[in-house]
Amino acid sequence: xxxxxxxxxxxxxxxxxxxxxxxxxxxxxxxxxxxxxxxxxxxxxxxxxxxxxxxxxxxxxxxxxxxxxxxxxxxxxxxxxxxxxxxxxxxxxxxxxxxxxxxxxxxxxxxxxxxxxxxxxxxxxxxxxxxxxxxxxxxxxxxxxxxxxxxxxxxxxxxxxxxxxxxxxxxxxxxxxxxxxxxxxxxxxxxxxxxxxxxxxxxxxxxxxxxxxxxxxxxxxxxxxxxxxxxxxxxxxxxxxxxxxxxxxxxxxxxxxxxxxxxxxxxxxxxxxxxxxxxxxxxxxxxxxxxxxxxxxxxxxxxxxxxxxxxxxxxxxxxxxxxxxxxxxxxxxxxxxxxxxxxxxxxxxxxxxxxxxxxxxxxxxxxxxxxxxxxxxxxxxxxxxxxxxxxxxxxxxxxxxxxxxxxxxx
Amino acid sequence: xxxxxxxxxxxxxxxxxxxxxxxxxxxxxxxxxxxxxxxxxxxxxxxxxxxxxxxxxxxxxxxxxxxxxxxxxxxxxxxxxxxxxxxxxxxxxxxxxxxxxxxxxxxxxxxxxxxxxxxxxxxxxxxxxxxxxxxxxxxxxxxxxxxxxxxxxxxxxxxxxxxxxxxxxxxxxxxxxxxxxxxxxxxxxxxxxxxxxxxxxx
Numbered sequence: 001x002x003x004x005x006x007x008x009x010x011x012x013x014x015x016x017x018x019x020x021x022x023x024x025x026x027x028x029x030x031x032x033x034x035x036x037x038x039x040x041x042x043x044x045x046x047x048x049x050x051x052x053x054x055x056x057x058x059x060x061x062x063x064x065x066x067x068x069x070x071x072x073x074x075x076x077x078x079x080x081x082x083x084x085x086x087x088x089x090x091x092x093x094x095x096x097x098x099x100x101x102x103x104x105x106x107x108x109x110x111x112x113x114x115x116x117x118x119x120x121x122x123x124x125x126x127x128x129x130x131x132x133x134x135x136x137x138x139x140x141x142x143x144x145x146x147x148x149x150x151x152x153x154x155x156x157x158x159x160x161x162x163x164x165x166x167x168x169x170x171x172x173x174x175x176x177x178x179x180x181x182x183x184x185x186x187x188x189x190x191x192x193x194x195x196x197x198x199x200x201x202x203x204x205x206x207x208x209x210x211x212x213x214x215x216x217x218x219x220x221x222x223x224x225x226x227x228x229x230x231x232x233x234x235x236x237x238x239x240x241x242x243x244x245x246x247x248x249x250x251x252x253x254x255x256x257x258x259x260x261x262x263x264x265x266x267x268x269x270x271x272x273x274x275x276x277x278x279x280x281x282x283x284x285x286x287x288x289x290x291x292x293x294x295x296x297x298x299x300x301x302x303x304x305x306x307x308x309x310x311x312x313x314x315x316x317x318x319x320x321x322x323x324x325x326x327x328x329x330x331x332x333x334x335x336x337x338x339x340x341x342x343x344x345x346x347x348x349x350x351x352x353x354x355x356x357x358x359x360x361x362x363x364x365x366x367x368x369x370x371x372x373x374x375x376x377x378x379x380x381x382x383x384x385x386x387x388x389x390x391x392x393x394x395x396x397x398x399x400x401x402x403x404x405x406x407x408x409x410x
Numbered sequence: 411x412x413x414x415x416x417x418x419x420x421x422x423x424x425x426x427x428x429x430x431x432x433x434x435x436x437x438x439x440x441x442x443x444x445x446x447x448x449x450x451x452x453x454x455x456x457x458x459x460x461x462x463x464x465x466x467x468x469x470x471x472x473x474x475x476x477x478x479x480x481x482x483x484x485x486x487x488x489x490x491x492x493x494x495x496x497x498x499x500x501x502x503x504x505x506x507x508x509x510x511x512x513x514x515x516x517x518x519x520x521x522x523x524x525x526x527x528x529x530x531x532x533x534x535x536x537x538x539x540x541x542x543x544x545x546x547x548x549x550x551x552x553x554x555x556x557x558x559x560x561x562x563x564x565x566x567x568x569x570x571x572x573x574x575x576x577x578x579x580x581x582x583x584x585x586x587x588x589x590x591x592x593x594x595x596x597x598x599x600x601x602x603x604x605x606x607x608x609x610x611x612x
Contacts, residue, residue: 026464026515042493107515108606109515110514110515127586127603168491193537194537196538
């Protein structure tokens with residue numbers, strides 16, 4: 001575990017009387033660890049800036065006030081932590097929280113270790129190279145005459161703090177934040193009514209931070225999390241692959257089954273019914289009945305055809321009613337015509353042996369109609385593959401969503 | 411160097427060189443204006459400064475960019491969100507003294523410059539705007555009101571021991587420009603940031 005630094009001064013909290021330690025000479029606010037009160041120091045007697053306060057959310061990583069560690073070749077001690085809340089000004093219900101630890105270097109310089117949904121970054125104060133309008137600027141001038149892009153801006157406020165800070169920080173303090181990135185660096189611009197500041201940051205891997213603090217438990221947790229992510233990622237990938245295969249199979253299944261009958265029928269207003277014998281060797285496997293009307297339907301006419309089947313035991317079952325039509329009309333794009341000359345549906349024969357398919361001409365102004373009939377047996381129903389594909393693929397996507405949420409939460 | 415005595419407590423007051431315009435007794439906080447004769451004009455008393463650890467202290471010597479200096483004085487100012495400190499440094503080569511300012515461990519070396527252009531009134535200055543000061547187009551990044559809290563040592567200017575003053579600072583072509591609106595003077599300082607290694611202490 002990281003070492004703890006010793007206090008240079010101890011004073012009494014003006015609110016609860018508990019001891020409050022000061023570790024850094026340039027601190028201007030101490031936050032009482034017992035009652036959460038903000039205490040102003042450095043300009044005379046200790047002054048109560050804000051009494052008490054709600055409990056600060058636990059830190060997203062085991063970095064504690066007073067810890068000492070070496071990061072990027074520099075020794076730091078953890079002086080304080082500030083929790084910010086930013087929000088979408090057009091939808092205040094959309095908000096997010098991030099943490100910033102104030103780190104003091106041995107050189108006396110202060111830096112900020114920030115943690116948000118993109119991970120950790122170490123920020124150092126820099127100077128503006130040129131004029132910058134936080135509300136409109138799309139770029140910011142950085143080192144070497146380069147320009148980094150501003151990718152986000154939003155209002156924010158301090159919702160809590162702990163430890164000690166180098167300014168008189170209070171809960172509710174509001175600011176405008178703009179975030180930028182470019183050339184491997186991050187940029188954070190913060191404006192209050194009195195001050196405009198810019199910080200340049202470098203992303204820090206969580207593993208690097210855990211190693212820097214010498215926290216073996218944290219390192220183990222990162223390792224376990226990585227293993228969990230790899231496992232879940234692998235399972236998610238397999239699920240998605242199987243889901244895609246099932247959905248592709250569903251598309252291909254539309255043409256499955258072996259043709260056991262092709263025939264043609266002729267129906268008329270005087271002879272409205274036709275029968276075709278058909279033998280099913282296997283029961284309880286889906287079969288497809290396809291009808292392809294050969295007679296040309298005059299414009300704006302239609303035809304219904306009912307299909308039924310008589311099983312070997314004499315049971316007659318209505319299967320479906322197919323509709324065929326030829327329509328014309330006109331709209332703003334000019335004249336149009338549509339037609340439907342084919343129809344099909346699926347059924348499941350529950351018996352083997354000789355069946356009779358019945359085709360009955362329904363309501364139609366057509367005198368005589370001829371149609372080709374095709375029956376395919378042993379059909380694979382796409383619906384089962386679709387259901388399987390959607391469920392398995394959905395599980396895969398859900399696992400990826402959980403992985404992303406968990407990564408963001410850390 | 412010239413030595414006089416504090417009228418209040420009798421302690422010796424050292425006047426390092428011809429640039430010194432005011433001095434604060436390190437024992438009782440009495441502040442004096444160096445009047446150009448053999449005497450001192452007492453201005454009042456400043457609070458004694460709590461001696462927080464810092465890289466610098468009055469009497470400390472060292473080099474900045476290889477140029478020798480000694481710390482002559484320290485002033486602490488307060489503002490609504492805290493305080494900051496400035497250190498008066500005397501150069502070994504007898505050039506006029508300059509100021510070192512520390513902000514969160516980052517050091518800036520300031521040199522006074524004459525104001526040669528009109529400067530907008532304090533209440534017209536806005537953070538985020540650009541103000542023309544002499545040859546500098548200053549992008550204003552900070553505007554506040556300050557007040558001197560206390561001092562120790564010798565200074566090349568007369569410090570305002572009472573009352574608030576407005577100030578703003580900003581960036582201009584790699585320089586740091588700071589303007590103080592004292593009651594009877596507008597003071598311009600132009601600074602440059604120092605890397606930690608730029609200042610080597612003895």
